[in-house]
Amino acid sequence: MTDSRNGLVTENAWRRLRRYTDARIGLGRAGISLPTSELLAFQLAHARARDAVHFPLDVDRLVESLNSLGEVKALGVPVVLHSRAEDRFTYLQRPDLGRRLSEQGHERLVAAGQAKAPAADLAIVIVDGLSSSAVQNNVVPFLDRFLNDLGRASEGWQLAPLTIVQQGRVAIGDEVGNLLRARMVVVLIGERPGLSSPDSLGIYLTFGPEPGLSDACRNCISNVRPAGLSFDDASQRLLYLIREADRLRLSGVGLKDRTEEVVIEQDRASNTFLTR
Incomplete structure (x- = not known):
């Protein structure tokens, strides 16, 4: 034709x-x-x-946007950290350096973890990853929804200080969560860009975070963005996985995402499918 x-x-x-x-x-x-x-x-x-991939994350603008959220304000000013990859070129050439905190960041979190009592239930770590635009555009609206849902679904949960890591990979969240003495860690990270999705946000959950864990120990929610998985749906999936990880005391291959098998009530306020 x-x-x-x-x-x-x-x-x-x-x-x-x-x-x-x-x-x-x-x-x-x-x-x-x-x-x-x-x-x-x-x-x-x-x-x-x-x-x-190459455009740097505007950390100051991100912090300003996060501070505008009431739920985030309760966590205090976000702690800004850096991986062992000193610059973007090193980050892209040496993925291993992006998985560990710099010495300064390590010492800072040791002090923060020791000062917090009791230990936290959940640590949220924002990482620039391979797409700064994914983090810049999607983290704030997602956290706005997620922290509201978390507050309604699980009273009494203790949250660790919010952290932002520059030049980081997914696994760096294990070290951050461990140093903050958190039982679970959620990593929000920019995913590898595709030709139709340069701004895709990935969410990774790990129970019992510690350095050296493999990807088999993590659960992933991918393609979170307006043109992909909605913030509402991503929040509900993450809440389900957190509840199940807490119940089973594990994450990764042993924890299956069964949210699509559960009838979800239209009234979000009820959070019926999240009850144990």
């Missing part, structure tokens, strides 16, 4: 499916090549993905 607008572009019958997905299908062709519009769209998406 030829585009009647200019007679140059041959449309693809699969194009109608693009209303259901951001995947690049049904692009059509101009002669033996891609249409110019599709080629330019691909180059733009590629540039956005590269920018997401």
Whole structure:
């Protein structure tokens, strides 16, 4: 089928499916090549993905936004930390350095953990990861929803001081949670950008965090963003996993996300599916 607008572009019958997905299908062709519009769209998406990896997180703006949330204010001013990767180039070349805190950050959290009594139930760690835009755009609205839901669903939970880690990987949350003496740690991190998702936020839950744990010990909720998994749904899934991790005393491969098998009441205030 030829585009009647200019007679140059041959449309693809699969194009109608693009209303259901951001995947690049049904692009059509101009002669033996891609249409110019599709080629330019691909180059733009590629540039956005590269920018997401290399553009630094605006920590000051993030802290300012977090301080505007009433629930976050109760946790105090976020503690800003850094991994052992001194710069972005080192971070990308040495993933191992992004999994451990700098000496200064380690000492700071040791003091914070010793000063907090009793030990915390949950530590929340914000990490720039591989997409600063994912963190910059999605962490605040997600935490706004999650902390509200957490307050309604589980009274009496003790939260550790909120932390922000620059040049960090997922596993750095295990060290942070351990030093803060938290039973569980939730890591909010920018995921590796895709051509259709440069701003995807990942959420990782670990029970009994300590340095050296493998990915098999963590549960992951992926693609949290307005065009992916909604903040509401992500919050409900995380609350379910936290409750189950607390009940079973574990996380990772032994903890299955069964939220899709449970009938969720429309009235969010009831949080019926979260009750034990």
